[in-house]
Amino acid sequence: MARRDSSPWSFRVATVSGIPIRIHFTFLLFLVWLGWPSRGSEGRFALLLVPAIFFCVLLHELGHALTAKRFGIGIKDITLYPIGGIAMLTGRPNARQEFWITVAGPAVNLVIAGILFPILLALRHPMPSLGTDMQEQGLLTALLEANLLLFAFNMIPAFPMDGGRILRSLLAMRMDPAKATRIAGGIGQALAFVIFLAGLLLPHAGLMLIAVFVFLGAGQEVASSVGFSLVSNRRALDAMMTQFRTIPSGASLATASGYLLEGSQHDFPVVWEGDVQGLLARDDIVRGLTTEGPAAYVAGLMRREYRTVLPDAPLDAVMEMFTQGDRSPILVMVERRLLGMITAENLSEFLMLEQARVRRLA
Ligand SMILES: [Zn+2]
Structure with a gap:
């Protein structure tokens, strides 16, 4: 994701190419919870897998950030939260730039998957299959699965996912940016409704939660974009x-x-x-x-x-x-x-x- 407001509850852990990398304190709480001794081997496995996944999330955000930097757009920082990462831009890219900045994130996960796949083949590790326990599959297989899921999740064409921004930027190349945001936001909210319905019918609490997240994200994005479109060309x-x-x-x-x-x-x-x-x-x-x-x-x-x-x-x-x-x-x-x-x-x-x-x- 690429967003534009900051959290004070985070601290800097590294700097890559001039971009501060920050970790939100809830992320550390999450790691402590994972590694809590009573959770046993499952906890220890998660303690290996989760940081590995977050390293991939960080590379995903660096994909956004470094592409933005190439276009001369400022990056405030990258913050890692337990639910994912956020690269914060300080400028407003135009539609073409937004397309490439956004595509670069999920593309990183696809590249990582492309690297892991032949390694798994060579090592005769099992291929990922949904529904199988991640610990049984082994670390590398679980990591491949995680990157494919990150790619798929981020490509959902709804705000605040990357897919929503890709859709908006494609529309904005052909029409007024505020109208593009409204259309992309509308598609996102309709999709949120379908996801919620699926979650209700299956039933799957996780899907319902994603639906709420998508619904709210779409509304917020549209509101912010409408605000900015009202002040464009004003002094x-x-x-x-x-x-x-x-x-x-x-x-x-x-x-x-x-x-x-x-x-x-x-x-x-x-x-x-x-x-x-x-x-x-x-x-x-x-x-x-x-x-x-x-x-x-x-x-x-x-x-x-x-x-x-x-x-x-x-x-x-x-x-x-x-x-x-x-x-x-x-x-x-x-x-x-x-x-x-x-x-x-x-x-x-x-x-x-x-x-x-x-x-x-x-
Ligand atoms: Zn992203």
């Missing part, structure tokens, strides 16, 4: 707030808390003679009142590090800045002159209004 200037309060750096916290109470604004640019000095957020005011009291100057409590964009910055890049975890406002500035402010709330209001306008046009 920071179009969405910024221009009516908001600033606070002089010589003002006291008592003044700042008065501003906080009298309106709905939470964050105040701190200015001195028209130049921005910092940003004072609600948390800073509350923290300052408890540690220093109401007479303290805002200059001592403001954040000197704040995010800025130029008024003609593309709005999708601004939106991207909010999806990366930091929800603090972004100041729209030219040199040191403040023109406007974009907060997460006002951006979501802008999206709602745009959506209403687009619906009227449609």
Whole structure:
């Protein structure tokens, strides 16, 4: 899978070709659970097989990441979770690039299977068969089976699986990207429904779980893509707030808390003679009142590090800045002159209004 938001519950274990490889802590819990002594030989076998499978998952994600890198698209990191891996891209590939980036992942599993197959033949190991106990089949056979399953699972043409993205990118080469996402999302949700029905009839809890996962993933992908399509060709200037309060750096916290109470604004640019000095957020005011009291100057409590964009910055890049975890406002500035402010709330209001306008046009 290739996704675009990060988890704080992970830590770096290696770096490959400049790409940090991270492991989510739940993955370590999963390994501890597998190797727990009471699980006996079955547990020990799993403790060999699972890391081997995850090594293949890592190679799959590197397939995505290194292909993206070839297109000049940034990679934040690769994180391994107990349910699989995620390669996080920092840019938005176009349809052709997305096709190749996505195809590269499952292709790696197919290549690994292609390497294991003659080895199994030469060693006269059994070939994988579904339904046979993986431990009975032996490590290499189980690994071949795992790679074939990874390939098949990822090629399901539904988000958030690679197959869904391949389908979307193929459609997007022929039509508007937002429409392509809606169609691919619709196919994914219809497929999720069929998978759920199959799970219900068999009955198979795992299939039903996959169906729910696919259904939710498709909805999320469509929502995010619709959001991005609404802001394409728009600039920071179009969405910024221009009516908001600033606070002089010589003002006291008592003044700042008065501003906080009298309106709905939470964050105040701190200015001195028209130049921005910092940003004072609600948390800073509350923290300052408890540690220093109401007479303290805002200059001592403001954040000197704040995010800025130029008024003609593309709005999708601004939106991207909010999806990366930091929800603090972004100041729209030219040199040191403040023109406007974009907060997460006002951006979501802008999206709602745009959506209403687009619906009227449609
Ligand atoms: Zn993938």
